Amino acid sequence: MSPIEPQKALVGKTAIVTGSSRGIGAGIAIELGRRGANVVINYTSPRGATAAQQVVKTLESGGSKVASVQANVAVVSDLQKLVDAALSISENKKIDILIHNAGSGDDCYLADMTEDFYKKQSDINLKAPIFLTHLCLPHLAQGGRIILLTSVSARLGVPQQTVYAATKAALESCCKVWATELGRKHGVTVNCVAPGPVATDMWWDSDPALLADFQPIIDSTPAAARVGEVADIVPVVLFLCSEESRWVTGSVLSASGGMTFIG
C-alpha cells in the first residue's frame, strides 16, 4: 500500500477553526485545507469579515469545501452556527478536528480590573471552548482531534495578564479532563499548543508596558532571541491533527522557542 501523501492526509476530514480570519487561526485553516480538509472559518468583526474572505479564497482555490461563519464565540447561541456549518460541509456529517483558537489578549492591571473586563475576556477564552466542545460532542468523529491554543503566559507571571493567564491555565486543565473524559468514549485526543509571543495583531496591539515586560524573556529565549511567527506554530498544531499524533493526548506542547524553561 502506498503511503498517503502528507499534503493530502486530511482529505475527507472536516475542521472548525475558531478565530480563523487572521493570525494563527488563519495560518492553521490554510494549512488544514492544503492537506485536504474541509474547513469552517470563523470571525466576529467587520475587519474579520474582509480578512476571512481572503482565507476562504485561498482554501477554495485548493479544492476544500469552506463555510465562513460570523459568530461571536462568547455567545453560546452563536456557537451552534459553527457546528451547523461544519455538518453542512462534512461528507459523513462528522466533525473531525476542532481547533479552539479565538482569543482575547487584552491587558489589564489588577488595580484596574472590572467585572466587565473579566467577563468579556473569560467568555471568549474559556467559556467558548467549553460550550463549543459540548455542542460538538454528538458529532465528533472517531479518531477526532481537539486542540486548544493556550499560551506560555499561563505560567510566566507577566503583569497585566490576570485573566488572560488564568483562562489559558484553565484551558490546560480542561484539556487534561477532556482527554480522560472523552478519550475512549469518543475516540478523540485532546491537546494544547502553548505559543510564546507571536507576530500577529494580538501581539502588536499589546500595551507597550506589556511588550517591555516581555522583552527580557524574549531576549533570553533558548532557540532564538525573537518573537515567534505564525509559521512556527502552525506545524505543531498540524502534527496534533495528524494520525501520527494518535498516542499524544492531555499534553501541552510549548511552541515558544523554549521560553517555558525560564521562570
Ligand SMILES: NC(=O)c1ccc[n+]([C@@H]2O[C@H](COP(=O)([O-])OP(=O)(O)OC[C@H]3O[C@@H](n4cnc5c(N)ncnc54)[C@H](OP(=O)(O)O)[C@@H]3O)[C@@H](O)[C@H]2O)c1
Ligand atoms: N499572538 C500571540 O503572541 C499569542 C501568544 C500565545 C498564544 N496566543 C493565542 O493564539 C490564539 C490566536 O491568537 P492570534 O495572535 O492569532 O490572534 P489575533 O491575530 O488577534 O486574531 C484573533 C482571531 O480571533 C478572532 N476572534 C477574536 N474574538 C473573537 C470572538 N469573540 N468570536 C470569534 N472570533 C473572535 C478574530 O476575529 P476578527 O478578525 O473578526 O476580529 C481573529 O480571527 C489566541 O487564543 C491567543 O490567545 C497568541
